[in-house]
Amino acid sequence: MTTTAYAALLSLARSIHQILDLDPLIHKQRIISLQEKVESIITFLEDYSEKHRGTHDRVGNEIRNAANEAQDFMDSYLCLVSTTHDALSLDRDLDMAFERIDFIWEEAMEIMKKDDTAKDLRSRTHSSRIDHSSGAQVTGNKVVEFDDDLDAIKESMYEDSSKLQIIPIVGMGGIGKTTLARRTYEDSIRAQDFDIYAWATLSAEYKKVDTLSKLLQSLKKYTSTDANQQSGESEAQMAKRVYQSFLGRRYLVVIDDIWSTKAWDDLKMIFPDDGSGSRILLTTRLSDVAVYAGSSTTSFHQMKFLTEDQSWKLLEEKIFGQESCPLHLVELGKMVARNCRGLPLTIVVVAGLILSSGNMMEEEL
Structure with a gap:
């Protein structure tokens, strides 16, 4: 690409x-x-x-x-x-x-x-006349049940500390960092554990003003001020508005996909540490960023690759739903799962491509 x-x-x-x-x-x-x-x-x-x-x-x-x-x-x-x-x-x-x-x-x-292996599995799955409408839906709301990861993150979030805690989630692209952060964030909103919530997604092309704008947009429902940049407002004024929105409140913020220590240096001053027990979740692909940004009292959470067995179970579930994979496809399916390198999102995409390939296979046949 x-x-x-x-x-x-x-x-x-x-x-x-x-x-x-x-x-x-x-x-x-x-x-x-x-x-x-x-x-x-x-x-x-x-x-x-x-x-x-x-x-x-x-x-x-x-x-x-x-x-x-x-x-x-x-x-x-x-x-x-x-x-x-x-x-x-x-x-x-x-x-x-x-x-x-x-x-x-x-x-x-x-x-x-x-990819010859995946193509072979598509062909054989299609020839087995699997009913793709049986309920096997490829959705990302629960790509994988990150139960152990979720428990670990929540343990760090809810430890008895009034100080601001920075909790980094580290792993390569496609391993589920954002999915885990989103689940934690939404679970907390449902439980109303914090007074105020905000989410900002960064990228390798980080710009502070864009991040401030995203945070203000996310905070709009908690404040009476306009979330958009006011006419003539400087970056410093935007940062002050974000800071004042958090001040005196117990907040949970997700900074998703942070790529550099400089980005964290730019942002950390807008988060007050006023003894309210606030928490910040960071997701990053870079362990040095996680170590740099993380609180001294907490270690970063390293996302693990799926094992071969977990990869196969996820692929089988996404393609066949509640049914078991036909025996003559198991070995081939496991080979495809191995090629996904333990990345949940890659497995889900491959499953989706296989499920949606019926018309393509009919044309080839």
Whole structure:
């Protein structure tokens, strides 16, 4: 996959995160589904495009163009949500964004078709006439039951300390960091453990002003001030507004996908440590960032790869639902699961491609 295609997909993912920070949000479940699909495609292509460099020029350009078009529709959606709330226009923009993402999904299948092992499993699964409507749904809301990870994070969050605690979650792309942070965050909102909540997704292309804007947008429902940057407002003034929103309150903040110690140095001063027992979850791919940002009293949480057995069980569940895999497909399925390198999102994407390949297989036959 070309660098420009990858950058276009990352930009699209950031836009979707920004929309999810809005409250109240129309079409929330559809947008979460779109978010999960885009992030899964990114993770999948990071792996598979390296194996099939010959597809880069054509497929990379098509993915870039489709991602840019989807970005335009999501930007239009964001503008409409912030202004007119025109239901017909909102539906149209969201439908068009889904159409372009579905096209990228199909391009991902083109890459996967070059993987002989996965192609063989698709062929045999199709010939076994598995009923794909039996209830095996590929969704990202619970990619994996991160029960042990969730328990560890919550233990750190709820330890008896009034000091601000920074809790980093570390692991490579596709291993489930954001999913774990999202589950922790949403569980806490349901339990009303904190007074105020905020979420901001960063990226390798970090800009402080963008992060401040995302935090203010996320904090909008807790404050009486306008979340958008006021006319002539400086970055320092935005930072002051964020700080004052947190001051004197017990807050939970997620800083998702932080890439550098400099980014943390830029942000840490906006989080008051006033003895209210506040917590910050950081997700990062870089252990040095986690060590640098983490509280001295807590160690970072390292996400583990799935074992081969766990990978196979997840793939089997996503393809066959409550049914068992036919015996003649088990060995082949385990081979495909091994090739996913223990990454949950990659396994989910591969399962989705296999489940959605019926029409393609009929054409080949």
